[in-house]
Amino acid sequence: MSYPTRTELNNDVLRARISKLEEERYRLRFLLWLRHGCEITALYGDDGEMSCGKCGIDFKRFTVEQIANTWKAAARRVLDETGGEGC
Secondary structure, X not given: OOOOOHHHHHHHHHHHHHHHHHHHHHHHHHHHHHHOOOOHHHEEOXXXXXXXXXXXXXXXXXXXXXXXXXXXXXXXXXXXXXXXXXX
């Protein structure tokens, strides 16, 4: 009977941590997609997708930076359209 090496044990621990982080990342993206502010009718979630037809964000594939930039651009448009008065 052979016992796992320290490296193998460390790899198992790291794999478990990565798995937990990936699960948390998915759950946070799901919550962000669900509650980001657009109407529920604009959300597309078939086949595991997480996108919004109104704002155009793909919460499954966009990076955090892409999501933030999309929201910043939308906020700038609102400010430009309202003369800086906001919503």
